[in-house]
Amino acid sequence: MKVIDKALVLGALLIATASPASAQSKKYPPVQTDKDREAEEKSRVWESALHPDQHSYEDLVAANEGAITRDGRPERVKVAIAELDKAVALQPRRHEAYQLRGAGYDRLQDWARCAKDLEAADALAPRDPDDPRFEHRRRLGVCQARAGTLTAAEQTLAKLTSAGTRDGETWMRLGEVRIALGKLDEAITALTFAANDADTAQATARWLLALAYDRARMPSQAAEALAAAYSRDSGFSLLANPPQPFLGVAESDYMLGLAYGLAAPTPRPEVQLIYFQRYLRLAVDSPWRKRAEEHVKELRVLEFPERKESLKRGHGAALDLDVALGAIRKGMPAMRQCMAKTPGTILTVMITRVGPRSPTPPPPPPIRPDPFAGRRPQPRMTLPPAAGVSITQDPVILAAVPRAELDAAIRCLEPLADKLKLPPVKEKDSAYAVTFSVVGP
Numbered sequence: 001m002k003v004i005d006k007a008l009v010l011g012a013l014l015i016a017t018a019s020p021a022s023a024q025s026k027k028y029p030p031v032q033t034d035k036d037r038e039a040e041e042k043s044r045v046w047e048s049a050l051h052p053d054q055h056s057y058e059d060l061v062a063a064n065e066g067a068i069t070r071d072g073r074p075e076r077v078k079v080a081i082a083e084l085d086k087a088v089a090l091q092p093r094r095h096e097a098y099q100l101r102g103a104g105y106d107r108l109q110d111w112a113r114c115a116k117d118l119e120a121a122d123a124l125a126p127r128d129p130d131d132p133r134f135e136h137r138r139r140l141g142v143c144q145a146r147a148g149t150l151t152a153a154e155q156t157l158a159k160l161t162s163a164g165t166r167d168g169e170t171w172m173r174l175g176e177v178r179i180a181l182g183k184l185d186e187a188i189t190a191l192t193f194a195a196n197d198a199d200t201a202q203a204t205a206r207w208l209l210a211l212a213y214d215r216a217r218m219p220s221q222a223a224e225a226l227a228a229a230y231s232r233d234s235g236f237s238l239l240a241n242p243p244q245p246f247l248g249v250a251e252s253d254y255m256l257g258l259a260y261g262l263a264a265p266t267p268r269p270e271v272q273l274i275y276f277q278r279y280l281r282l283a284v285d286s287p288w289r290k291r292a293e294e295h296v297k298e299l300r301v302l303e304f305p306e307r308k309e310s311l312k313r314g315h316g317a318a319l320d321l322d323v324a325l326g327a328i329r330k331g332m333p334a335m336r337q338c339m340a341k342t343p344g345t346i347l348t349v350m351i352t353r354v355g356p357r358s359p360t361p362p363p364p365p366p367i368r369p370d371p372f373a374g375r376r377p378q379p380r381m382t383l384p385p386a387a388g389v390s391i392t393q394d395p396v397i398l399a400a401v402p403r404a405e406l407d408a409a410i411r412c413l414e415p416l417a418d419k420l421k422l423p424p425v426k427e428k429d430s431a432y433a434v435t436f437s438v439v440g441p
Helices: 003-017 021-027 035-050 052-071 074-090 096-107 111-124 134-146 150-162 168-180 184-195 202-215 219-232 251-262 269-282 289-300 321-337 403-418
Strands: 346-354 388-393 431-439
Touching: 052 074, 052 096, 074 096, 096 111, 096 134, 111 134, 134 150, 134 168, 150 168, 168 184, 168 202, 184 202, 202 219, 202 251, 219 251, 251 269, 251 289, 269 289, 269 346, 269 431, 321 403, 321 431, 346 403, 388 403
Parallel strands: none
Antiparallel strands: 346 388, 346 431
16 A cells, blocks of 8 residues: 555544544434443554455455365365465465465365465464464375375374374374385384274274284284274275375275285185285385285185185075085186286176976866955965076276276186086076186286
């Protein structure tokens, strides 16, 4: 504001506030006034006249807070960030707009900008011992980690834990950062604390704890942590769709590989193999590739299906599982070759075998109509299913495979599965179905 403009504003204010008391008393009756409130109003008027940018700054921050902290839709957040750019330009030495804009970048998973804004907010905020700005600094540590500045993230989060906080979320994020830094012993300590905290995401903390134990080559402790995580997340939803992405490329795939071997009620080594192979394809620069390669090597030497108990059967016919398992294993190498062009996919094969049919019985003699027939449950004759082979894609892993390649793999598998020397069904009007999975070589 120019000097002459300021003078005009101040002059107008002096004239407005200096009206003679006698003139006012003639027009209005005397009233009781709150001197403190009156002084505050005058101060606000003066402040608004001398610093108009401050009023605009506070309006911009207040108007866009809800879009970021409550709404969260990306399109709304982007608009709010653009408005907060204006606030930062008006008052670059105030922390509130940086802090809110950093939260917006966090929503958009723009980690580098999130970290930059929150670092600026932390540097500019007043040092009030009664306001430790705990949640903002934890968010800063998370954004620093996901932006790749792991050492800075560890320092930010470690300051919060060393100050005596018992917040499990902070300990969990610190443990995750230390896994990424290769500090496995320290990571295990932090994640153990987080896993035992009632207010944090205990399942996520235990999945991460199992990851740390596995990479530290402590298999029994890893199995215990996996079982505890499974008891809280039996559908593996926090691994497949984590609220926040894990640090490191394809860490979810690595943990899912562990989970399907040790956490699930029935181990599925073929699913483990797919997840660890996917991890190796994606995490090309990971320091933990060697450990993943060890898992793949162990899984590749297994004979699939690994366990006869995994073979499903039904429809009443007896089935020698040992004979069936041997027949499937003998044909498995050729069937796996059918999957060479569909990496990352599992196909489920169901083979139905049917026994001889009984002669069709003659129709029963006509009987007198039963007036209560519509009210009584009628007996139903169940016929055995049709013999044949059915092949579907396993819903556990729906890899993005071209439909033509998938169809070609299914056409290759069908005759091989149909020729497997499974035990014949001897019982009349009976059948069994055997289901197993096939993965690529």
